[in-house]
Amino acid sequence: MPFDPKLIQPDDAPLRGDGEIDLPADLAALGEQLRDDALHLAARYPAGAELTAMRREPAAAVRSRSDSGGGLRVWKKVAVLAGSALATVLAGVVAVQLMDVPQSNPRVAVAPGISVSEPGVAMPTEIPAPIAPAPTISLTELSGPELEALLDLWQREPERAEGTGVSF
C-alpha cells in the first residue's frame, strides 16, 4: 500500500482588510497582557544583573584591600606569630608538668600504706630522662623568610616546636 500522507494545514487566521489579524477582544487583551508581562519581567531581571553583582564584589574587595594597604598582612603575620609562640610556651609548660608528675605524686612517693600493686594507681615504669635545655629563638632577629621557614618547620614537625623556647 503506497504511503499517501494527508497534510492537515492549520486554519488560517481571520484577517482584516489591511492584512492584520482580526483578533477578538479577549485575544487582543491577552496579547496586551503578554506585552506587559514581558516588560515587567525584563524590568525585574535586567540583562547582566547577575554579572554586575559578581563584578561588583571583587572590585569592592580589591578596594578594601588597597585601602588597608599592607597593614592587614603585617597584622596577620603578627597574629600567627603570637599564636605559635603561645602554643610553644603552653607545650613547654605541659611537658614540664608531665615530668614533675612522678615526683610530686604524694600517693606514690609519700604514703607508706599504699601498696604498689593497688589498682587504679598508674606507676611510671621508668623515670624519664631529663630534657636538655631547649634552644631559644629570638623572633625579633629573624627575617621574614626565616620566620616563615620556622613556622613551616613547626607545623610539619610539631615535636620540635615543643622543645623550643621563644623570645621577643
Next chain:
Amino acid sequence: MGWAVTALNIDETTRQNFDRIHRAALVLCGNPWDADDLAQETFLILARQGGSFQGRSSIYTWLYGILLNLDRRERRRWGMRRRKLRVLWDNQPAGHGTTPGADQPAEVSERKKSLWARVAKLPDGQRQSLILRFSEGLRYEEIAEVLQCPLGTVKSRIFHGLSALRRILDEEGDELKELPEFPGEDLTQAV
C-alpha cells in the same frame, strides 16, 4: 585590518542588541541565570560565526534565530534528562523515593505568575511566534524571516496560539471553580 573591523562590529552589535536578546531569553526559559547563559551563548556564536552573516536580513532577526535554535537544543537536552529521570523514578521501589523535583525547569515566581508560563505549554511554533510578536514587538514579516516560514503561517500561529492560551486559562479557571469550598473560610456565618 579586516579582523579589526569585524571585531569592532561585533562589539557594537553586542552592545546594541544584548538587552533585547536577553529579554527574549528570559521569557523563553523563565529564569535570569539560564537567560544570561543563553544570551551570552548567542553572542558567542555571533563572535565565532559573525562572518557568515550576509546582511540579507537585520542583524537582530539573525540573532533571534540563533537564540531560538539554542533554546530548542536546551529543551531537547532537558527533555532527555527528564525522560531519564522518569525512568529512574519509575524503576525505584515504591516508598523509597522522594518527589522528583529536579525534572522541573527552574522558573522565577514573576514568570510563574505571568502569562508566559502558560505560553511555555504551547507547541514550539506558536510559542516562538508569540514571543517574537508580543515580547519583542517584531513585525509579521520579521517573524517569518526568523522562523523561516510563510507569513500566513506566522499569523495563523499567533492567532491559534492566543486561542490556545485562552483555553488554558479557561481550564485553569474551571479547575479553580471545581475546588471544594473550604468551610472555615465562609465568613458570612461569622458572628
